[in-house]
Amino acid sequence: MIVNGGVLFAPGTFSQSFTLTRNVETLPVQTSLSLGVAPFFDGGARVRVTRTLSIGAVGFLSASKADGSLDAQVPHPFYFNQPRAIGGTLSRLDHSERGVHVELAYPISVAHGREITVFGGPSFVHVQQALVTDLAYTESYPFDTATFSNATTGAVTANAFGANVGADVTWRLGRSVRAGALVRYTFANPTLTAAPGNSVSMHAGGYQVGGGLRMLIQKGPPRAPRQPRPARPARPRR
């Protein structure tokens, strides 16, 4: 059994590009969002299928916030083709990922109670992301400028299959307990659709760095009970 916790470094930025309708014209909106470093937790189990290969499944969960910027061209209320440029920041848009990694694991080095295992396999990722669905701005006569106020967001979900690869270093703490340090890279490309014409293709996953415990559960006959040592004969006294 495997239990890990750590941090997830998300893969770069993703952007939204969509349009709204204001003042009987199209209002184009562009956002650029970056996911921050997020905590993650996972847990699962591997089963040895050959002398050296194991197969396992690990469920994972991470949650973070996305920050970024928004730019839009707001149509003028009185005149065609005279948009006003507005821009602002977006902060703390909720992002979460859940899913399952299926992994084939192979130990490549064992020495001095330390074991290094590489693993990889397919991943299933369920992403929930808050996306911009509308925006508000302030303006006043003669409406030649406008100022971004805030964005309305909505939680959007999507599923995607991807893959993961990684390595795990463990140290024996006891007969069936080990401490482990993990590096895993997961990639998947879910497409989030907030509304028709408002879709985002993003990279889920990223680099996970963390550690946890490995508990070994061994199959086979029970060991014989420990025999008491025979008493050592007394030395003759000189």
Add this chain to the structure above:
Amino acid sequence: MHVRRGARLIPFVIGLAVLAHPPGVRAQPRRLTVLASDPAQVRRIDSTVDAQIRSGQLEVRRTDDDTLLEGRQHARLRQLHHGVPVVGAELTRQTDELGATVSVFGSLFEGIDVDVTPALDAAAAAAVVEGRTGETLAGERMPTLCVYPGTDGYHLAYRATVFTADGASSYVIDATDGTVLHETSGLRTQSAVGKGTGVLGDQKKMSVTLDSGTYTTRDPLRPPLLTTYDLRGNLQRTLDFLNGRTTLGVSDRASDTDNVWTDAAAVDAHAQTGFFYDYYFKRFGRRGLDNNNLRLLSIVHPVSRAAIGTQSAATVGTYYLNAFYAGAGVMVYGEGLPPAMTAGGQHWDYLAGAIDVVAHELTHGITDYTSDLIYENESGALNESFSDMMGTAVEFFYQQPGAGPMQADYLLGEDVITPGGIRSMANPGAFGDPDHYSKRLVTPNDSAHDNGGVHTNSGIPNHVYYLAIEGGTNRTSGLSVEGVGQANREQIEKVMYRAFTQMMPSNATFSVARAVTIQAAVDLYGASSAAARAITQAWTAVGVN
């Protein structure tokens, strides 16, 4: 200071000159014209003006901040005779940020000798108007008392404007015996000859209000109450409203259920009234007609095209082939002609369809609240010309220069009165209008003669405006003008705006207008500026010195 009263100079003592004349014989009105911009002249006149204000012979009608020169103010002073305003007597005084007087322009009357106790009351004067027109007056349209300088002397009189099916007329009625002393057309019109073909087909945005599931033409976004009413061809209701006998409500507004408007006249009247407001705000910092966001009320379909066959020629001339400013922020846009009909060899479409027409008429409202140029003779021609200037300025503000539909040029009304429009600022002679003072039309100042040829003689200052921007040679004098150029047209617009709204007296002549516009250019851009040079050269080229 130039004091023009024949060849004689008199001390500037307003209203103190009491000349002996036999009982029963009216004193002949004597006009005193003031053109003071030289510091020494200004100092001399200023103390006199102050004294007259204190004694109640002059009254500050309004004071406006100069929106183009910070710290400057412009006061309009009207002459009173024992508390009764004297028609056509006004001074404009410009002061700087320290309160010192910079210039004084205008003219006043002296030797007024009338008793200000009327023998007739306002109702009796209204009855005289009703007897001549069949229309009753009510509310703010009731006649008001004035001193009228007639050709035979001063009269205590009532003034009133009335709207009829044939048009509108202004009356001056003797307050002693009810005699009609003067009658002029009360309409500030865009002219009455031409024709239009169909809808221009351009897309405009409509700022409207949603009322109980229906969109109506009330603009909630611009500062003034901007509303467009569709009177559905009901001329009687139009007259009832114009004469103060009824009010218009939500159900009179143009309306649409899906906010996709198809009534071209309502669309253009509503949208282009907004464009007009925006232009004045953006260019000059002005807030509407009275600079205090007076309502802007547009009326479309005052008559029906289908009923044109049953209308009198005068009704067709007023409510079909015309647009007019009716006072108090009210605009009436003519219906034009059915596509198959022409007038004067031209097609006439809905008058609201031409942005220069809309801006022209609404600028009459600006004039009403500023210089209030008297609508007859040279001051009337200046009134018309300022509307043409601003109509053209608004056109250039929103359209690209060119010669086609919805392109900016120096023709008036050319988008809806085709072919050609009704006036040309570049070549007034093309429409039979004078381009030089020597060719001015001298005609009686009554309604039968266009109030002294106001739509004809406007060609002279119109040409000044054109030459000051574009430059060129006057066809009559052969004198050339170095204009400021298209790229600097804003300078001439500001000069004209400042001169006509803040410095021009109501009784201005072309000569006064020359002095005032040059002063405005000097104030704004300096005595050696291109704008001052262009304005000066242009007036000289048209023969006004």
